[in-house]
Amino acid sequence: MAQEHILVVDDDALILESISELLKLEGYNIDSAATPERALKLMEENTYSLLMTDVNMPNVNGFELLKLVKRKYPETVVVLITGYGTIENAVEAIKLGAVHYVTKPIIDDEIKLIVARSLQQHKLVTENRSLREQLDIRYSFDNIIGQDYKMHKLFDLVKAISDTDTTILITGESGTGKTLLARAIHHNSSRRNGPFVEVNCGALPDTLLASELFGHVKGAFTGAIADKPGKFEAADGGTIFLDEVSTASPALQIKLLRVIQDATFEKVGGNKTQKVDIRFILATNKDLQREVEAGAFREDLYYRIHVMPLHLPPLRERVGDIEILANHFLRVYSSRLGKDIKGFTEQANLALQQYSWPGNVRELENSMERAVILAQSGLLDVTDFAKPIRDGTGVAEQGTTQILPLKKALEEPERLIIKRTLEECNWNRQAAASLLKINRTTLYMKMKKYGLETPPEGSEVAEQGA
Numbered sequence: 001m002a003q004e005h006i007l008v009v010d011d012d013a014l015i016l017e018s019i020s021e022l023l024k025l026e027g028y029n030i031d032s033a034a035t036p037e038r039a040l041k042l043m044e045e046n047t048y049s050l051l052m053t054d055v056n057m058p059n060v061n062g063f064e065l066l067k068l069v070k071r072k073y074p075e076t077v078v079v080l081i082t083g084y085g086t087i088e089n090a091v092e093a094i095k096l097g098a099v100h101y102v103t104k105p106i107i108d109d110e111i112k113l114i115v116a117r118s119l120q121q122h123k124l125v126t127e128n129r130s131l132r133e134q135l136d137i138r139y140s141f142d143n144i145i146g147q148d149y150k151m152h153k154l155f156d157l158v159k160a161i162s163d164t165d166t167t168i169l170i171t172g173e174s175g176t177g178k179t180l181l182a183r184a185i186h187h188n189s190s191r192r193n194g195p196f197v198e199v200n201c202g203a204l205p206d207t208l209l210a211s212e213l214f215g216h217v218k219g220a221f222t223g224a225i226a227d228k229p230g231k232f233e234a235a236d237g238g239t240i241f242l243d244e245v246s247t248a249s250p251a252l253q254i255k256l257l258r259v260i261q262d263a264t265f266e267k268v269g270g271n272k273t274q275k276v277d278i279r280f281i282l283a284t285n286k287d288l289q290r291e292v293e294a295g296a297f298r299e300d301l302y303y304r305i306h307v308m309p310l311h312l313p314p315l316r317e318r319v320g321d322i323e324i325l326a327n328h329f330l331r332v333y334s335s336r337l338g339k340d341i342k343g344f345t346e347q348a349n350l351a352l353q354q355y356s357w358p359g360n361v362r363e364l365e366n367s368m369e370r371a372v373i374l375a376q377s378g379l380l381d382v383t384d385f386a387k388p389i390r391d392g393t394g395v396a397e398q399g400t401t402q403i404l405p406l407k408k409a410l411e412e413p414e415r416l417i418i419k420r421t422l423e424e425c426n427w428n429r430q431a432a433a434s435l436l437k438i439n440r441t442t443l444y445m446k447m448k449k450y451g452l453e454t455p456p457e458g459s460e461v462a463e464q465g466a
Contacts, residue, residue: 004119005029005046009039009053009065010081015104019052022108023115036060040068048076049122050115055082055089063096070097077122079114081106148318148424149431154310161308162188167260169305170283172312175362178283179243181312186239191279194238197231202244206252211268214255220269232265232276239279245305246284246291250298257301280305315357315364319420320435325361326352329368330380341375347382354413355389415450418443427455 006028010016013034020032031046033039036057043051051069055062062080069078080093083104090101099121100114161168162185170178179198186196204212211220215230231240248256259265264275282305291297315322326344334341344352357363371384382390418436425431433443447453 004049004122005031006050006052006115007039007042007046007048008032009034009036009051009057009062011035011054011057015054015106019106019111022111026112026115028115036062036065039065043069043073043076048073050077050079050118052079052081052115055080056084063092066093066096066098075122075125077118077125079118147324147435148313148321150313150318150424151321154312158185158310159188161185163190165279167280167305167307168282169288169307169309170281170312171288171309172283172285173314173360174285175360176312176314177361178285178312179241181310182239182241182281182283185281186241186279189239189279191238195235196239196241197235198241198243199231200243202247206249209248210252210255213252214265214267216268217270220267224269227267230267232259232278233274235278236276237278239281242280242282244284245282246286246288246297253298253301257298257304260301260304315360316420318424319353319417320424322352322357322364323349325364326368329365330372333369333372337372339372339375340378341372341380342378343380345379345381348380348385350410350413351382351385351389353417411450414446415452418446418450419452422447422452422455 006023008016008020008030011034016032016034020030024030031042033042036059053062053065066078066080069076077099078097079100079102080098081102081104082089093101099118102114168185170181172178183196186192199213201209211230213230213232215228215233216224218224218226255265260280263278264273266273288297288302292299292302330341367385367389370386371380374384421432421435425435429440429443433440436443
C-alpha cells in the first residue's frame with residue numbers, strides 16, 4: 001500500500017493513540033496531534049492527504065480547524081469526528097468542505113472504510129487540479145506559438161476580448177489552429193470553469209445538425225424515442241464553438257441567428273422556449289462576405305457574428321514562424337517518443353522553409369511526428385520527411401527542376417524566403433532582418449543581389465527606421 005500521509009487530531013489521548021495505531025497497521029504514514037495548534041504546525045511542515053480531527057476541543061474546535069485547513073490547504077481532505085453528533089452539525093460540516101462526519105464510538109472497520117473513501121476523494125481532487133493545470137498550460141496564450149508580427153497583433157486583440165461575452169468569428173484556412181484559439185479564449189475567460197462545447201457544423205446533415213444543436217422532444221421524428229438535450233443546453237454557463245458555420249443551411253441559419261441574438265430556442269418538435277447563458281465563438285475557412293454576395297450565407301447572420309473577427313494567417317504567410325513551430329513540435333514528439341533529437345540538418349531546415357505548407361500548422365505538426373518516428377540520428381534530415389517536402393512540391397513560385405551547382409540552386413529559395421519575409425513585414429528591413437536572424441546590412445546586400453530593393457508598386461510600405 002502506498003504510504004499515504006494522514007494527520008489525526010484529538011485531545012483525548014486514548015482515542016488519538018487508538019486511531020493512529022489502527023491506521024499504522026493498515027500501512028499508512030501517520031502523524032498525531034493533541035491540539036489544533038500542534039496540528040497546524042505539523043501542516044506547515046508536511047503535506048497531508050487526509051486530516052481526521054475531533055470536533056470538541058478547547059481553544060480551536062474541529063469546525064474552526066476545518067475552515068483554516070480548507071483555506072490554507074485545499075487539497076487536504078478532512079474528516080470530522082464527534083461524540084455528540086447532530087444532523088445540523090453534519091450538514092454544516094459538509095457545507096464547510098468535510099468529506100465525512102463520524103460519530104463516536106468508532107468501529108475499526110468503519111474507520112478503515114471511511115479512510116479509504118476519503119483518500120479516494122483526495123486522489124480525485126489531486127487529479128482534477130492536475131488536469132486544470134494541464135489545461136491552463138495547453139491553452140495559455142503563451143502556448144500559441146508565433147513571433148510573426150501578424151500573430152502578435154492577433155494575440156493582443158485576443159487578450160483584450162477573451163474575458164468578455166462578445167461573439168467572435170475566427171477565419172482562416174484549415175489547419176491554421178482555429179479550434180486551439182477558440183479553446184484558449186474560453187480557458188482565459190471568466191467562463192473557464194463552465195463547459196466548452198465544440199460542434200463541427202460540416203460533419204452532420206442539416207436535419208441531424210438541428211437535433212444536435214437544439215435537442216429534440218420524444219416523437220419529433222422517426223427514431224426520437226425520448227427527449228434529448230442539445231449542445232446549446234450542454235454549453236449553458238460556458239462557451240459553444242461552432243466550427244465551419246458556413247456549411248449550415250439557410251433554414252438553420254435563421255435559427256442560429258435567433259439563438260445568438262436572444263439566447264433562446266425551442267427543441268426540434270417542441271414548443272417550450274428555453275433560455276441559455278452562452279458565449280458564442282464561430283469559425284469558417286471560407287470568405288463569408290463572398291458567401292453573402294453569392295447568396296449562400298444570410299446577410300443578417302453575417303453581420304451578427306462579425307462583431308469581433310479574428311483572422312489566422314496561413315503558415316506560408318508567416319515564414320518566420322516555421323522554424324519556431326518545427327522546433328516546438330520536435331521537442332514535443334522527441335519527448336513523447338523517447339528520442340534524443342537535437343535539431344535539423346541544414347538541408348532539412350531549407351526544405352521546411354521552401355515548402356508552402358498547404359495544410360498549415362496541422363500539416364507541419366503531422367510531418368514533424370512522422371520525421372521523429374523515422375529519424376535514425378540526433379538530427380532530422382530531409383530524408384526523414386515525406387516526398388512533397390523533400391522534393392519541394394507545393395513551393396510557391398517554384399523554380400526550375402534542372403540540376404544546378406548547389407550554390408546556384410540555393411539562390412532561388414533564399415530569394416523567395418527573403419521576399420516573403422519582407423512582404424510580411426511591410427518591407428520593414430529591421431523587422432525582416434530580426435525574423436531572418438541576420439543583421440540589417442546582410443539583408444540589404446541580399447536584397448540588392450536579388451533585385452528586392454524596391455517594394456512592388458502598390459505595396460503598403462512601413463517606415464524603414466533608416
